[in-house]
Amino acid sequence: MALLSVEDLEVRFFTRRATIHAVNGISFDLDAGETLGVVGESGCGKSVSSLAMLGILPKTGRITRGEVRFGDRDLVKLKDADLREIRGRDIGMVFQDPMTSLNPVLKVGDQVTEVLRKHLDMDKDGARREAVAVLDRVGIPHASERVYDYPHQFSGGMRQRVMIAMAIACRPKILIADEPTTALDVTIQAQILDLLKGLVKEEGMGLILITHDLGVVAGICERTHVMYAGRFVETAPTNELFDRPRHPYTLGLLRSVPRLDASQKEKLIPIPGAPPDLSILREGCSFAPRCPYATDESRERTPMLEGIDGPMHRVACWNPVPDAEVATVASSSLEASGS
Amino acid sequence: MLKYIVRRLILTVPILLGLSILVFLFVRALPGGPAIALLGERATQESVEQIEEELGLDRPLPVQYLSYLRNILSGDLGSSVSTRRPIVDELKQRFPATFELAAMAMLFAVAAGIPLGYVAAKRYQGVLDNVSLVASLIGISFPVFFLALLMKYVFAVKLGWLPTVGRIDVTRSLEHPTGFYLLDAIIAGDGEAFVDVLEHLIMPAIALGTIPLAIVARITRAAVLDVLGEDYVRTAKAKGLDPSVVDRRHVLRNAMLPVVTVIGLQTGLLLTGAVLTETVFSFPGLGSWILNAIRFRDYAVIQGGILFFAGMFIVVNLLVDISYAFLNPRIRYR
Incomplete structure (x- = not known):
């Protein structure tokens, strides 16, 4: 049985002006020790789905359909008090911007100990020792002294390590990392990804890595879901996705990754148009207006994820990109952006 | 932290000095001057000069300021003209x-x-x-x-x-060792007086x-x-x-x-x-x-x-x- 099983999750935001269809029925399983990538551009609903799973959506957001099965419980139906027992203990979360995600007026040690004391019933001294151990584990030098420092005394990369320490302090079964490297320098990005990779391996945690950066998933994730306008449009083992992207959107993403080895004359191929307005829910594939392969069927009926090239590779498209066209472009992109 | 507090304390010294200069000049800039203020509009030239000499107002301004500063530092703010009481005593009360x-x-x-x-x-x-x-x-x-x-x-x-x-019922007798009536009432162990003082404080x-x-x-x-x-x-x-x-x-x-x-x-x-x-x-x-x-x-x-x-x-x-x-x-x- 999967560790976490999301079934047809739908999230909407109800504002005075409009209803935003942020997430429109996504399903996936996460096994223990598995690393899962969710890729998509800003506003496609990837962060919202993770907040929804933990029940910490902003006030206007609500889960309107679906299940999030964790063990024998459905997190969607749990009372907030029960959900709080799971948050931070069984499911840890790392956010994008370490500069703003830590409380500026609390000592770093206190921010780690509070999660230990809440979930593991530790006393003050025990929690302090454990906090030092966790901070040491995520690679913070002189952790026993630095617990008394405030976030502003840490660099960006070190702060993200603190965030990770808080998220893994209770040894959760699942770690959700939402754009964990986006706000960091490239060299620091690699360090943080290595750290995550190592932790997942040692602890056997399931990792959900949310990012817009294809290079990040290439280096770390076994499976990748591509998200567009609140839906998964393609899901495949990461290598296969990069080698043979079948959804025109995935192909577009790969083609728009800049490459150092490209010749001067070679230009990036951007995806034309802009993502759809999520306050209007239309029938048909939401990528159709930007898609060179779109047919009348694409515009009229919404495609479902279906197996293509075997059961592991699924795509939601009426008219997938032909194999021949894919091969040349995509594989070189992987080398440039990945590993 | 202590360093910060000490630095802030040192910074208040120039502010207080500047302030004392302003207050000093403010009084001397008033029309008629302190002597007229003391003696009234119809004072004779002679008596004004006499008062000015008594108060040291005939000396140069910097000299006056220094003696004024010396008085402040020794805790002497002068006396009220109308009540003749030292200003420091009034302040204390x-x-x-x-x-x-x-x-x-x-x-x-x-x-x-x-x-x-x-x-x-x-x-x-x-x-x-x-x-x-x-x-x-x-x-x-x-x-x-x-x-x-x-x-x-x-x-x-x-x-x-x-x-x-007022601050307290006029008929009530309460010792005022501190001048803070609520505190005085507590020191005296007088519950009624405490309530009385509190009642006087509520509306203001x-x-x-x-x-x-x-x-x-x-x-x-x-x-x-x-x-x-x-x-x-x-x-x-x-x-x-x-x-x-x-x-x-x-x-x-x-x-x-x-x-x-x-x-x-x-x-x-x-x-x-x-x-x-x-x-x-x-x-x-x-x-x-x-x-x-x-x-x-x-x-x-x-x-x-x-x-x-x-x-x-x-x-x-x-x-x-x-x-x-x-x-x-x-x-x-x-």
């Missing part, structure tokens, strides 16, 4: 009254303002939020003296619940505290709303902390930073507001004292009083800065 009043007013403003602002922010755009916004607008725009008169009319004259004037404190209350409530609301949207609040929720812990440790602690600044500034301003409130309630504090001094052209009192007010303002600001440094680790070592 009246400062506790104003302090008690200002403290009660601020206590009222903070104890009511912070919860109100907090609740309004949590119910953002709800009924309670809108009601408190309108109420605080009314509170800010209401003239202090009018509110004071209105309360006096309703609660003292019509209902007879509260006393109208509410009148004086209404504007700060409204301001504190609005700033708290804005600050809490601001902090609620911060990423670290989301982080705290993601850790599974109880809502009360999230609010206390993460929301309020950060929201208090701007509120503390405003409380400090308002405490300074209360001293000016006290002039009106103390007059309406015949409260024998610094405010009514200075008002009388202006009425009787008692320049020595005005001079001493202004210096004292300004000094208080500096002390309050210093306290605010220090408490701010305690609350906000980011400025501690700068």
Whole structure:
């Protein structure tokens, strides 16, 4: 049985002006020790789905359909008090911007100990020792002294390590990392990804890595879901996705990754148009207006994820990109952006 | 931290010096000069010169200033012309009254303002939020003296619940070792006197505290709303902390930073507001004292009083800065 099983999750935001269809029925399983990538551009609903799973959506957001099965419980139906027992203990979360995600007026040690004391019933001294151990584990030098420092005394990369320490302090079964490297320098990005990779391996945690950066998933994730306008449009083992992207959107993403080895004359191929307005829910594939392969069927009926090239590779498209066209472009992109 | 406090303390020295120069020049810049003020418009040239010589006013200004400074430093602010009492003695008697009043007013403003602002922010755009916004607008725009008169009319004259004037019932005998009547009542172990003093404080404190209350409530609301949207609040929720812990440790602690600044500034301003409130309630504090001094052209009192007010303002600001440094680790070592 999967560790976490999301079934047809739908999230909407109800504002005075409009209803935003942020997430429109996504399903996936996460096994223990598995690393899962969710890729998509800003506003496609990837962060919202993770907040929804933990029940910490902003006030206007609500889960309107679906299940999030964790063990024998459905997190969607749990009372907030029960959900709080799971948050931070069984499911840890790392956010994008370490500069703003830590409380500026609390000592770093206190921010780690509070999660230990809440979930593991530790006393003050025990929690302090454990906090030092966790901070040491995520690679913070002189952790026993630095617990008394405030976030502003840490660099960006070190702060993200603190965030990770808080998220893994209770040894959760699942770690959700939402754009964990986006706000960091490239060299620091690699360090943080290595750290995550190592932790997942040692602890056997399931990792959900949310990012817009294809290079990040290439280096770390076994499976990748591509998200567009609140839906998964393609899901495949990461290598296969990069080698043979079948959804025109995935192909577009790969083609728009800049490459150092490209010749001067070679230009990036951007995806034309802009993502759809999520306050209007239309029938048909939401990528159709930007898609060179779109047919009348694409515009009229919404495609479902279906197996293509075997059961592991699924795509939601009426008219997938032909194999021949894919091969040349995509594989070189992987080398440039990945590993 | 200690270094920061010491540095701030040293910084107040030039401010106080500059202040003393201003007050010194202010009195000497008045038309007619202190001698005329003392003797009246129709004084003869001779007597004016005699007084000026007596007071040392014929000497060069820098020399006068230095001797004035020496007097201040030795704790001598001169004497009141109308009562002939040393100004320092008057200050000792009246400062506790104003302090008690200002403290009660601020206590009222903070104890009511912070919860109100907090609740309004949590119910953002709800009924309670809108009601408190309108109420605080009314509170800010209401003239202090009018509110004071209105309360006096309703609660003292019509209902007879509260006393109208003074700090304590005139028939009550209470020793005043400290001058802080509430404290004196506690020292004497006199419960009735304590209640009596408190009753005398209620209306003046509410009148004086209404504007700060409204301001504190609005700033708290804005600050809490601001902090609620911060990423670290989301982080705290993601850790599974109880809502009360999230609010206390993460929301309020950060929201208090701007509120503390405003409380400090308002405490300074209360001293000016006290002039009106103390007059309406015949409260024998610094405010009514200075008002009388202006009425009787008692320049020595005005001079001493202004210096004292300004000094208080500096002390309050210093306290605010220090408490701010305690609350906000980011400025501690700068």
